[in-house]
Amino acid sequence: xxxxxxxxxxxxxxxxxxxxxxxxxxxxxxxxxxxxxxxxxxxxxxxxxxxxxxxxxxxxxxxxxxxxxxxxxxxxx
Numbered sequence: 001x002x003x004x005x006x007x008x009x010x011x012x013x014x015x016x017x018x019x020x021x022x023x024x025x026x027x028x029x030x031x032x033x034x035x036x037x038x039x040x041x042x043x044x045x046x047x048x049x050x051x052x053x054x055x056x057x058x059x060x061x062x063x064x065x066x067x068x069x070x071x072x073x074x075x076x077x
Contacts, residue, residue, distance in 0.1 A: 006038050022036075023035030026042065049072075050073075051072075052069060
């Protein structure tokens with residue numbers, strides 16, 4: 001399957017309920033963006049997040065993160 005345009009995504013989401021809940025435009029105000037845009041669809045997948053923090057001044061290895069470098073958060077935004 002190829003990359004689909006915003007028109008295709010919007011049509012299938014509204015006519016065939018491909019995405020629910022569906023945001024007809026991109027939402028960015030104060031949150032991680034979600035919704036349809038000309039580059040596809042940004043989506044939220046869960047209300048649980050791991051937020052990276054370097055409060056302990058540990059060395060950051062992107063291939064092997066220290067679990068102490070994350071704060072777990074649950075919430076809508």
